[in-house]
Amino acid sequence: MNPVQDDHAARTDRIWTIPNALSALRLVGVAAFLWLVLGPHDDLAAFVVLVASGVTDWLDGYLARRLGQHSALGELLDPVADRLYILAVVVGLALRHVIPWWLAVLLPLRDVLMWALVPVLRTRGYSALPVHFLGKAATFSLLYAFPLLLLSDGDGVLPMLARVLGWSFALWGIVLYWWAGLLYGWQTRQLLRTTPPTRRGRTAELR
Secondary structure, three states, X not given: OOHHHHHHHHHXXXXXXXXXXXXXXXXXXXXXXXXXXXXXXXXXXXXXXXXHHHHHHHHHHHHHHHHOOOOHHHHHHHXXXXXXXXXXXXXXXXXXXXXXXXXXXXXXXXXXXXXXXXXXHHOOOEOOOOOOHHHHHHHHHHHHHHHHHHHOOOOOHHHHHHHHHHHHHHHHHHHHHHHHHHHHHHHHHHHHHHOOOOOOOEOOOOO
């Protein structure tokens, strides 16, 4: 193995990096958000947690590229944190009757279907498919929608504006989220047709 390969291996095996610390902080924020929304009903603090999650979601990827701190753990933590936030928010807001239950079921259902593809992909040596821009756009839209929907729980001009903008982002995000899911399904079908079975694993994140 040459020095370049050694350096690459060192990066991918690293655990204690700034991006990983930010992703771990986002995971802690999932529990904090649920407690704030369902316990004291402190919507302002919950809103701050959601905004902080969106900022750190962008920041950990930026720092990973800027500092050269890509890691296998980071590739796992980042999408897991995104999905846990989406699940926590839709369940929390549904229990507060801010959003309907069909929305709380529709988004996690897409993730269940995506995870169901993993055993199929592994027959071709993949653990997941490369990230598609539709998945990133969907996550971006939903991370904007949820804080706005949280602020829409009330009366007045501000909640009304938050409701309109929040549902605009949410509906667009749902369409993109499922569109990306269907695209991953089609790509999996194409992979099965064109790639012979193998035991060699290839790692990529799925959004």
